[in-house]
Amino acid sequence: MELKGLLVFAITFFCLASNVFAQSDVLYLKNGSKIKGSVVEMDPTNGVKIQTSDGSLFVYSMSDVDRITKEDSDNAMSDKVSEYGLIGRKGVDFYWRDSGKNLTRREYETILDGELLNTFNGAQKQFKTGSTFLGLGLGCLAIAVISLYSASSAATEEDFDSNVAMAQVFAVGADLGICLGCIFRGIGNGRLNWVKDTYNSGRSYSSTINFAPSLMMTAQRDMGVGASMVLTF
Numbered sequence: 001m002e003l004k005g006l007l008v009f010a011i012t013f014f015c016l017a018s019n020v021f022a023q024s025d026v027l028y029l030k031n032g033s034k035i036k037g038s039v040v041e042m043d044p045t046n047g048v049k050i051q052t053s054d055g056s057l058f059v060y061s062m063s064d065v066d067r068i069t070k071e072d073s074d075n076a077m078s079d080k081v082s083e084y085g086l087i088g089r090k091g092v093d094f095y096w097r098d099s100g101k102n103l104t105r106r107e108y109e110t111i112l113d114g115e116l117l118n119t120f121n122g123a124q125k126q127f128k129t130g131s132t133f134l135g136l137g138l139g140c141l142a143i144a145v146i147s148l149y150s151a152s153s154a155a156t157e158e159d160f161d162s163n164v165a166m167a168q169v170f171a172v173g174a175d176l177g178i179c180l181g182c183i184f185r186g187i188g189n190g191r192l193n194w195v196k197d198t199y200n201s202g203r204s205y206s207s208t209i210n211f212a213p214s215l216m217m218t219a220q221r222d223m224g225v226g227a228s229m230v231l232t233f
Contacts, residue, residue, distance in 0.1 A: 025050060028066040034114025039068060080111050086200050087111075089192060092124045111199060120195045127188030130181045137177020144170040 027035040027050050037052040047061045048068070087094045087103065095102045103111075112120060144167045151163035 026069045027060065028068070029060065029064050029114075030066045031064070032114070033118065036113070042068075081200065081202050084111050087196055089196050092127050092188070092192065094196060112195070116195050116198060119191055123188045123191035123195065125188075126184050127192065130184030130186070130188055132181075133177045133184060134181025135177075137174050137179075137181055140170040140173035140177055144168075144174055
């Protein structure tokens with residue numbers, strides 16, 4: 001009887017432990033961000049320390065924390081895929097594959113967790129910034145070509161020199177705009193595809209490492225200017 005009781009206790013403990021370990025802590029910040037991992041420390045003085053699946057340790061002040069919950073990290077994203085469906089991409093927007101309708105802002109916030117949503121917003125800004133640079137570069141190129149054409153038919157040497165000088169200035173602008181446009185559009189394009197593929201695959205976590213000075217990271221977050229490397233686990 002005693003052996004049977006110990007066996008029942010062991011099985012019960014194993015089931016409870018498995019359920020706990022299958023869950024991860026989810027830290028919700030007041031700015032809308034959501035971080036998944038394991039809370040290793042929490043007190044009013046040092047704040048909340050949470051370790052993500054890649055071993056990174058983040059510290060947040062208690063005043064910045066909205067709430068902390070448990071979430072099944074293995075099934076959170078896959079449940080969303082099965083419930084809401086797969087998504088595709090048109091430009092900087094996503095659409096539902098089954099209906100072809102673009103996602104609303106509320107739907108983005110529903111299906112994408114904090115980090116995926118932040119990556120999506122940043123990627124949109126980068127892609128749009130790249131498009132703006134590319135448009136400016138092509139505009140400068142057109143002016144440079146017109147200036148060279150005007151120089152070829154200039155009536156005086158002064159007009160010739162003026163048009164050539166203008167062509168050189170706008171040629172530099174064209175080079176800069178087109179190069180920056182291709183870089184930022186390429187980065188934004190890759191990150192948008194990554195968000196789409198990550199959601200559709202049901203993966204639930206990623207880690208972003210930014211290789212940039214703090215001012216550049218601020219510019220990347222607020223204006224889409226900057227570069228980052230995304231590692232997925």
